[in-house]
Amino acid sequence: MPQEHRAYSSKWMPDLEIISDENWTSISTLQSILEELEHRNSNRARLLKLRITERLNTLSSHQENNTSNNESNTESINIRILTCLSCNKKIRVTFPFGGNQLKCPSCSIVMNVIEDENGHIYITEQAKSSEQSFDTRKLTTEICFQILGVQKNSSPREIKTAYRNKIKEYHPDKVSQLGSRLQEVAEEESKQINAVYEFLKNNGMA
């Protein structure tokens, strides 16, 4: 990488005046130069600090006026590597990204991602998935038929058969070779199928 493309650093760019034209258009580079200048008290440093602050103001107001063009603005794009809470897979994430939830491409769990005002990224607990919020109080016969995959006018016998076939798919013996997350999903599915069958029995349909 040519020297002039890098951010200012006292180690290898001792002259405070050396900021290439390209770096004058880069918010992140200017911010890092400004940080470096905070540790300096010379007149040159103070002058440069003023110029950079002014420039940053111009750039950020320009950025606000072009919100529709944000995607083409590489300065606001920031790539981080996050670690999946469940399978420890390293996930490459581009910030800012839409929403605040991240789905692991490997094990499919969904995590809440929070970025604080200093740009630090935190992954908090796993977001609640829809099957975990399954509420038996909201069951209707229509939902039950749909979950079991049977027609509305099915006989109790057909419903029982559908139930047995469904519950077999998620039997612990069948999913024991799968990852822990998938076993959890299977357990949730089994609970749901059992609840549905129970509901139909209580309503005299199975």
Ligand SMILES: [Zn+2]
């Ligand atoms: Zn994962």
